[in-house]
Amino acid sequence: MEKLYVIKIGGNIIDEAEKLNQFLQSFSSIKSPKILVHGGGKLATKLAKQLGVEQQMIDGRRITDAETLKIVTMVYAGSINKNIVAKLQSHHCNSIGLSGADGNCIVSHKRGSNSPLGVGGIDYGFVGDVDAVNSSLLKSLLDQNIAVVLAPITVDTNGQLLNTNADTIAQEAAKALSGLYDVELVYSFEKSGVLLDVNDETTVIATIDPSSYKKLKEEKKIFEGMIPKLDNAFAALQSGVTKVIIGKAEELDQLISGNSGTSIVQ
Amino acid sequence: MEKLYVIKIGGNIIDEAEKLNQFLQSFSSIKSPKILVHGGGKLATKLAKQLGVEQQMIDGRRITDAETLKIVTMVYAGSINKNIVAKLQSHHCNSIGLSGADGNCIVSHKRGSNSPLGVGGIDYGFVGDVDAVNSSLLKSLLDQNIAVVLAPITVDTNGQLLNTNADTIAQEAAKALSGLYDVELVYSFEKSGVLLDVNDETTVIATIDPSSYKKLKEEKKIFEGMIPKLDNAFAALQSGVTKVIIGKAEELDQLISGNSGTSIVQ
Numbered sequence: 329m330e331k332l333y334v335i336k337i338g339g340n341i342i343d344e345a346e347k348l349n350q351f352l353q354s355f356s357s358i359k360s361p362k363i364l365v366h367g368g369g370k371l372a373t374k375l376a377k378q379l380g381v382e383q384q385m386i387d388g389r390r391i392t393d394a395e396t397l398k399i400v401t402m403v404y405a406g407s408i409n410k411n412i413v414a415k416l417q418s419h420h421c422n423s424i425g426l427s428g429a430d431g432n433c434i435v436s437h438k439r440g441s442n443s444p445l446g447v448g449g450i451d452y453g454f455v456g457d458v459d460a461v462n463s464s465l466l467k468s469l470l471d472q473n474i475a476v477v478l479a480p481i482t483v484d485t486n487g488q489l490l491n492t493n494a495d496t497i498a499q500e501a502a503k504a505l506s507g508l509y510d511v512e513l514v515y516s517f518e519k520s521g522v523l524l525d526v527n528d529e530t531t532v533i534a535t536i537d538p539s540s541y542k543k544l545k546e547e548k549k550i551f552e553g554m555i556p557k558l559d560n561a562f563a564a565l566q567s568g569v570t571k572v573i574i575g576k577a578e579e580l581d582q583l584i585s586g587n588s589g590t591s592i593v594q
Numbered sequence: 595m596e597k598l599y600v601i602k603i604g605g606n607i608i609d610e611a612e613k614l615n616q617f618l619q620s621f622s623s624i625k626s627p628k629i630l631v632h633g634g635g636k637l638a639t640k641l642a643k644q645l646g647v648e649q650q651m652i653d654g655r656r657i658t659d660a661e662t663l664k665i666v667t668m669v670y671a672g673s674i675n676k677n678i679v680a681k682l683q684s685h686h687c688n689s690i691g692l693s694g695a696d697g698n699c700i701v702s703h704k705r706g707s708n709s710p711l712g713v714g715g716i717d718y719g720f721v722g723d724v725d726a727v728n729s730s731l732l733k734s735l736l737d738q739n740i741a742v743v744l745a746p747i748t749v750d751t752n753g754q755l756l757n758t759n760a761d762t763i764a765q766e767a768a769k770a771l772s773g774l775y776d777v778e779l780v781y782s783f784e785k786s787g788v789l790l791d792v793n794d795e796t797t798v799i800a801t802i803d804p805s806s807y808k809k810l811k812e813e814k815k816i817f818e819g820m821i822p823k824l825d826n827a828f829a830a831l832q833s834g835v836t837k838v839i840i841g842k843a844e845e846l847d848q849l850i851s852g853n854s855g856t857s858i859v860q
Binding site for chain 2: 378406413423426469474483488
C-alpha cells in the first residue's frame with residue numbers, strides 16, 4: 329500500500345511565522361500523500377480578549393460557549409487554515425483546507441457532561457467527539473495530489489459546528505485511512521520526542537513498543553502528561569496505523585526519515 | 595451536457611438567519627450539480643469596528659489593507675463559509691466550502707492601481723482580479739455529488755490571499771465550467787429582477803436579449819447601477835454560459851424554474 333503521512337502540528341509553532349513557514353516548507357517536500365492537522369494557537373484567545381468574550385478554561389481545556397464557537401470557527405477554519413493553505417501554495421504544494429463540516433469529512437457529536445471525556449460532569453459546551461471520518465472524500469483529494477489541511481472544527485449530524493481536539497482529529501483520520509494507505513501518524517510539538525528526563529532534550533527514547541512502554545511506566549520514567557498521548561498512539565496502532573512518531577516540529581524532515589523523535593511501534 | 599447551477603447570493607441575505615436558512619433549503623432541493631458563491635454581508639464591517647480597524651470605502655468598494663484582509667479571511671472563509679456549509683449539511687445537502695486558495699481553485703493577481711478596475715489610480719490594497727479557475731477540482735467534487743460553496747477570497751501565484759468580488763467569482767466559475775456543463779448563472783439579490791421602474795417591483799423584465807438590451811439602454815429604461823451587471827451577464831453568455839438569471843434570493847425555486855426574475859439570453 330502507498331504511504332500516507334498524517335501530521336499534527338501543535339499550537340505553539342502556529343504563532344511563530346518563521347518557524348511555521350520552515351515547517352510548511354518541510355511538509356511541502358514530502359513526496360507521499362499527506363494530511364496536515366493544525367491546532368489553534370494563541371490567536372483565538374487573543375481575539376476573544378479583544379472582543380471581550382471571557383474564556384473559561386478547565387484543566388487546560390477551553391469551554392466553548394456560543395460566542396467562543398464563533399471565534400474558533402473564524403480563527404481555526406478561516407484565518408489559520410487559509411493562511412497555511414496559501415503558504416503551502418507558495419511552496420508549490422497544492423493543498424486544500426477543510427473543516428469537518430466540509431464534505432461531512434469529520435462528523436462528531438456534542439460531548440455530553442456524562443461522557444467519560446467530560447471529566448467530573450463538566451459541560452464543555454460546543455465541543456465535539458469524533459464519530460466518523462469520510463475517508464473516500466479525503467482519498468479523492470489525495471489522489472489528485474492535493475494535501476489536505478484539517479482545521480479542528482467538526483460538525484454533528486444536525487449541522488452544528490463543534491470545536492474538536494486536533495490530536496483526536498489526527499488520530500481518527502489516521503485510523504480511518506489505514507485501510508487505504510500505509511499510514512504514519514506524526515505528532516509534532518515543541519519537545520524532541522518522548523524524554524526519559526523531561527528537562528533534558530538529549531534523553532529522547534528512540535523507540536517504544538508495548539513491552540518497553542509497560543516497563544517505562546512501571547519504573548515511572550514517562551512524564552505523566554505524555555501518558556494519554558502514548559495510550560492514544562498504541563490505540564492508533566491497534567486500529568491499523570503502521571507507526572506513530574512524536575517529535576519536534578522544527579525537525580519534521582528527520583522525523584519522517586526516522587532520524588529524530590520517538591517512534592511508537594507494535 | 596449536464597446542467598450546472600452557479601448561484602451567487604448577495605450580502606444582505608447573509609445577515610438574516612431565517613431568510614438565509616430558507617434560501618439554503620431551496621438551494622439544497624436543486625437536484626443538478628451546483629455551486630454557491632457568497633458575498634460578505636455586514637459581519638466583516640462589524641468585526642472591524644469592534645477591533646478598531648478603520649474601514650476605508652471608495653465608491654462602495656472596500657479598501658483591503660493588511661488588517662482588513664485578516665478580518666475578511668476570518669469572516670468570509672471561516673465564519674460565513676463554514677456556517678453555510680454546516681446549514682446545508684443539516685438540509686442533507688453535502689457541500690464543501692472553499693476559498694480560492696484551496697486546491698488553487700481560483701487564482702488571481704493583485705489589482706494594480708493602473709488596472710482598468712482600479713478606477714482613477716486608486717490602490718485597493720489586497721484585492722484580487724481573477725485569472726484562472728481550477729475547473730477539474732471543482733468537477734471532481736461535483737461528480738461526488740458535493741455542492742461547492744465559494745468564499746470571496748482568492749490567492750495569487752505567490753500564495754498571497756486576496757479579497758475578491760463575489761459577482762466576479764461567480765461569473766468566472768460559470769465561464770470556466772461552461773465547457774463541461776450546461777451552465778446557468780443565477781445572481782440572487784434583494785430585487786425581483788431587472789426592473790423597468792426601479793421603485794416598482796412589479797415591473798420585472800422577464801427576458802433580455804442583446805437587441806432588447808440595446809433598445810432598453812437607448813431608451814434609458816435600465817437603472818444605471820444595473821448596467822455593469824448586465825454587461826457582465828452578456829460577457830458570460832459570450833464565453834459559453836447558457837443563461838443568466840437575475841432575481842430575488844427568497845424566490846430561488848422560481849428563479850430556477852423560470853417563473854420569476856429576469857433571464858438574460860443570447
